[in-house]
Amino acid sequence: MSNPHPEITLSARNLTRRFGNQQVIHDVSLELKRGEVLGLLGHNGAGKTTTLQMLTGCLLPDSGEVDICGISLLHHPAQAKAHIGYLPETPPLYRELSVDDYLLFTARLRGMKSAAAHEALAQTRQRCGLESTGKKIIGTLSRGFQQRVGIAQAIIHRPDVIVLDEPTVGLDPAQIREIRNLIRELGDSSSVILSTHLLSEVENVCDRVEIMQHGKLIYGDTSAHMQQHGNVSGFIISLRNPPPLSALEGITGISHVEQLTATQFRVLHKPEDNPKGTLLSLSEQHGWQLEQLTPLQATLEDVFVRITDAETAMAGEAK
Amino acid sequence: MIRLLALRELRSLFAMPSTWFVLAALQFIFAWFFLARLDAFLEIQPQLAQIANAPGVTVSVAAPVYNTVALLLMMLTPMFTMRLIAEERRSQTLALLLSAPLSSGHIVLGKFTGLLIFMCMLMAGVPLMLYTLALGTDIDHGLLLSNILGLLLLTASYIALGLYVSALTTQPVIAAIGALAVLAGLWLADIGAAAEDSPWHFISPLSHFQNFNNGMLDSGDAAFFVLFTAAFLLLTMKRLHNNRRYG
CATH class of the missing domain: 3.30.70 (Alpha-Beta Plaits)
Known part of the structure; x- marks a missing residue:
């Protein structure tokens, strides 16, 4: 009998992607285990969003493979995608719908039965702090609440892999704290991969970090390790x-x-x-x-700058 | 899945006040046309009564009303199809559909079905109005039915074309103008071509509607509409797939 909860929930191997003549992603390989929160760290334009789009099937890689819970995303997209919850950079909200209608729609869209979707709705609303907004029209909500609705649609069908693209962007500090707690909580039962350019986010919520620059993964380790690595005397x-x-x-x-x-x-x-x-x-x-x-406080900031600088210097020498 | 997407489409449409406004305004316009035709018919009816084999009320009132609706449809459909994919792309909701366990076919057919149902609701008032004629006189049911069928096929083909144009762009306005330009272009080419066997007549949906409008069911015309619709739906699926390929 096959294990219904495989240890490795997401594995991407040698992903490459070009837009026109520009090679945007070079040979990216990632692995994600159940119960792990992985931070994908990089400057704007490093290729984080493109990578996440490829992991969720929104964008096809030029070469490479993605497996979600052991199902190939390229060969069996429908089965594989049922295990993914994705929050893009801009939350994909139908602004004219009410929160409840929208969340029910997204749950059904991922193949949940009507009864199960209603049950999941109550739980998800409570988890994301949306108890009092069920009947409200999404377009009338504040930015923070819209972001919560965005996260709610990504987790309502209890996916094994949750992909969050810059989940805390545009939120106030209190909201950021709430969302981070939520992400930590999600990381207990599923695997979470989130992209960010905020180092504090990685320090606070991630178990592991991958640093991305110019479409390559240049560093990967546990985030605790990474802080040690950055110790300056x-x-x-x-x-x-x-x-x-x-x-x-x-x-x-x-x-x-x-x-x-x-x-x-x-x-x-x-x-x-x-x-x-x-x-x-x-x-x-x-x-x-x-x-x-x-x-001197050693922060990820230092590590990040140091590693990315080293990478740039090496690239310069190679030329 | 198709049903779910179609229902979402309808729900979004009815959640917007503008939809209700358009619905109301169009019912008024349709009713106006109907009354104008009826009025004209009543005026000449005494003279018609003296001719043997005079045209009946269905031909004199219903057929021209349907013809007008078909023409209006050319301008109306792009207004509704423009949002289908362009708006999803602009507000980034397309990512939700692309990352969901759906094929491009589901997405396209869901949207197509949703809007087709809406357009049927929009035009449902016209046959109902025309059937009120049955209260006062005998009407030609065959002619009415062939017009309803023709209008349905015409709507489907317009929606398919509009959907495809909407899939090409990020701006709903460009999608609307683009679809209108193509539809109006086909229509103008059709009425501008003098020769009876001009190829322009063949590729214009509106000229294929004429037979339905006259009460003639030609399987060739029906096949044209089905092929036209299927071709543009397939092109839209292809385009959505390319969306994943080229970003």
Whole structure:
């Protein structure tokens, strides 16, 4: 007997895609396990949306294969698509319909029976915080609620793979938090793949991250790993009475000093040798008047910039 | 699935106030034509009564009314077909249909069926009005039925063409103008061609409607409409498939 819940819910192999003469996606391979939230991270125009469109069958790849729950998307599109819930960049809403009518339509569209669709509707509305908006016309809702309706249509048929293209764009901070909680919750039972250019999103909700640039996946790891990868040893100091730059650079353990403003410096040091104590005593001795010493926060931002920069530099050298 | 999509199409149409306005305005126009024809008939009726084998009320009233409806249809259909796919594309709802477990055929047939039902509702008043003539006199049921059938086939072919033009563009307005241009072009070419056997007569839907309008059921005309409709529906499916291919 075959396992009804296969471990790997989505697998894409060697996807390529060109628009006209421009190669947009180069050899992208992805795998997604049940209960995993994968973040697809990249600048605007990196090819995230195109990749997601290919994963959902909206766009055919020039070459490569996509399997959804072990069913080939290219050869059996109807069966495979029944397992997908997709929220495109702009939520695909029929603005003239009411929320209930619209959600019932999308549930039936994915092959749910009428009774099951009604049951799923109540549950989904509650999950997405749409309890009080059932009878309202979608066009009259605020942007945040429209986005929720968009997410609701992607999850109402309880798909195994949920594909969300920039789900939190245009929302206020409170709404973003709610949506992120929802995505985490969804990640318990299904697999979620979301695209974003916000690093905090990946930090907060994703188990794993793939970084995309110029249509290629250039880095993939768990997001916790990625933060470690980005650890920088250093701090920012401000001195009311700063010495010349060379005096700071001369302190043992300091590898690099960069002047940010007249009184602020970014100090980098070797991870095993923290010169904080030396710096404090020297400041005392020479009257540099240390006002502030903040350790550098390693964020995904740094990792992202570093990895994408390295990639660009390598490409430059190759040329 | 086709039924679901057709119902969604109808629901969206009836959710818009403009649809109701158009419905109301058209009922008024149809009724006006009907009354005008009836009035003209009543005026000449005394003279007609003196001729042997004079044309009856059905030929004098119903046939011209149907002919006018057919002409109006040429301008009306693009107004409704323009939204079918172009609007979905513009408001990005097409992604919902493309990512759903449907084939292009389902999408196209669903939309086609939905609008065909709507257009039938829109024109349902015309035969009902004409059947009121039966209260006062004998009417030619055969002629009325052949007109209804002809109008149905004509509507189907116009919708198929409009649907295809709508699938070509992102702008509903361009879809409307495009479909109108093609339909009007076919009509003008048809009435402009003097020769009896000109190919323009053959490819114009409206000229094939003439036989139905005169009460003549010609299987050749019916076949033309069916082929015309099928060809444009297939082209639309092809176009939707290309949408996945070329983005």
